[in-house]
Amino acid sequence: MPFKTILAVTGVDGSDSDLQTAADLCRQAGAHLSVLVVAMAPPPPIGEYATVSTIWLEQRDRDRAKLEASANHARETVSRAEISFEIEGIYVEAGAADREIGDRALYADLVLIGPSVLDQADFKRQVINGSLFQATRPILLIPTDSTPSLQPKTVLLAWDSRAEAARAARESLELMAKATSVHVTLVDPEAVRGKNGAEPGADVAAYLARHGINVTVDQLPSAGRPVASVLQQHAVDISADMIVMGAYGHSRVRELIFGGVTRTMLGETAIPILMAR
Template sequence: MSIKSILCVYSGNADEANALITAFNLTHTVKGSLRVLHLAEPPILYAATIGAGYASGQYPDGAAVKILEQSARELTETALKSVTNLSQAHSVELVEDSVKAVAGLAQASFRTLVGTTAECLPKDGRSVDIIVVGYDNSPDGNLETVLTALFKTGSPVLAIPRLPGAALSTTGFARKVAIAWDGSLTASRALRAALPYLLHAESVYLVSIEGMSDPVDTMGDADIVRYLAVHGISAEFIHCERVAHGIGHILLEKANDLGADLLVMGAYGHGHFGEMILGGVSNHLLKHSRIPLLLAH
């Protein structure tokens, strides 16, 4: 599998700057097609969130909605300006959204949709090779875009934290990749989704932690190393003991020790009464990782 069609969700907020830069780096390297999806939620949603008193009291006669509409327009203009500047800096042609993609030519388009993330992202995210998402990894950070991309599109998600320097290299690929491996269907799906990244990497590590799979399947470990070798990927298998910390903590610690600049993992989770809920390990990684995560569900 190669990466040719890329979707980047970008609202214009600082949390997503690393993701936008990474998406343009990747597009330039693979000579692919990038769609930057800008979502503008209807002002009535903001008013409902803030409260009716805000709309009718301090700002009478619908003025609140006008203020929110103006704010949304300004954010759209900021987002488009960033996309325009990056397209010029990366020699990626910025074209109208309706222009047909040309194989072998690095192109980008800017699409604005009015609606919620849950309404708009699933449809756009099902016809691309990868979705690049920036997110706020603070304790109270909003993970809605990451969760929607993971649970509702079927596409692998490259989640980039907002931390300085978290964007991937100027190629959009990683030098050292760590893969969380437990032999599960989810881990297998994530590994196959990561093949383009593994092919570009200088070093690849399969990291298995005591308790991730029980019992340890050494034959299965050898098979997955052999599978990667068939693709021309040399991987080192690393078994870690689980001592006092949780699996998520140990994975991040090991990735740091290895000098990895990308961590690949199958994202466990489930939907319940319309909610999207991540498993404990996946949630820990998103909240505490200082490097990009390549996730598949």
Template sequence: MTYRTIAVILQGEQESSRVLDCAVSLATRTGAHLVGVHAEVLPVPYTSAVGFPDTDFIQVSTELNKETTLKLRGIFHERAEDSGVSFEWRTLESFSGDGSISGLSSIRSADLVIAAQRDVESEDGTDVESLVYDSGRPILMVPQSGAVLSSYRRVLLAWNGSKEAARATFDALPFLIDAEQTDILIIDPSHTAEEGPDAAGARIAASLSRHGVNVSVSVQESGSQSVEALIQERLAAIGADLLVLGAYSHSWLRELLFGGVTRSILRSSPVTVLISR
């Protein structure tokens, strides 16, 4: 099993080099077809003081947006051609200017989608949260800083026995097989599985072992700590360079109002994240 079609979301010039570092390297190693996806912003039709459409503003906005598109397209083509991978470019148009929203038809036909972690302070970049919840595909999120990798030595797999966790685990299987070690982290097992704490993780560990994955299982009680804090601590303790987890929430409305583990991890993870739902 490997990834044969990889979609890469390119929103702005600043994040594109990091995303392409990961995507081009992975496509080169796996022989995958690379699809560049960019959404060009449609200008909002502002009106002038006398009530007529501000055609000058619309024209300037359109030209700037096209300039950005051409620049990103040129960067993508250059990187892909230099690497020798099979590739194509798809330009979309939307008022949001976010390829994660307007590019779903392209994204849903890919084995894997690669996007940049969103800038928390400015809210610029790809809306990874919407991408995770609407695309139906595994998302590989490249962190804002640190090393950009396309193969991973040490993987932390957050396992809670849910269907989302199962989906993410097997979506990540090519990475898990290649990794030196995969650490399965189970938090509060009595609350997340239909088996006793002593046997927590045994079934998924055995299943992954049959694929040749080198696995270990660690079980922790959260106590007064948050799940996010425990995951972050474990990432640092084992020196993980990839986190795999399922995007789980009881309610989308609840996530919007109160946040949650999924949202926190997407916004604060210091390492690459593979997440599915």
């Protein structure tokens, strides 16, 4: 599908480079940019001392002032890009941030998560939960020192015949149709009926080809390595500009306890990743 509204989530200390990247991607896609600047409120004090409560209230006042200044700075920065945009600042309790982010993501085609957010574990989790699980919108992870583009030449589509991977493929159809090549990549695929079929990757390759996508199927052995490592190395080998993949094929609880491809890719990627669920 086309990306006509793109949401960029940032904190009050977010970098100008994240905003510039978001503006560049919107210009590239002819999209409207919605920027959400998030400030997390400090937890309420524990105790009955009035001085503690006063300090807490004063901190909240300072946070709100900083949020307003950050939103104004973001507005000034993005206005130079000559694109359609809007800026909103929200001051939220930490436990409600994902819900607030999800409410905004409902009206976006894609949510950008730049380096400044990826470097903050708690904030990153809030943005991902709000986008992927609250609003079920695709996200684009933009690692430090990467060059993101919504017109990638080479795309790696991580495929495991799950609904999440299919959703990621559908969300990326227009993007992949404009790419020079798309590599449907399977790691240790099982050629069984009801999973990958007699020829793993053939079904999704045919589906993509009907959309005019130049597709190649790559079946890779893990050789005992983690699946995420195999995908990351293959992306480097084919000079991929982007990885497209489904998120959380297993439950989040299972991935949190035992690890998983999604968790590893979220923490270690060096190439922009478009994830959907």
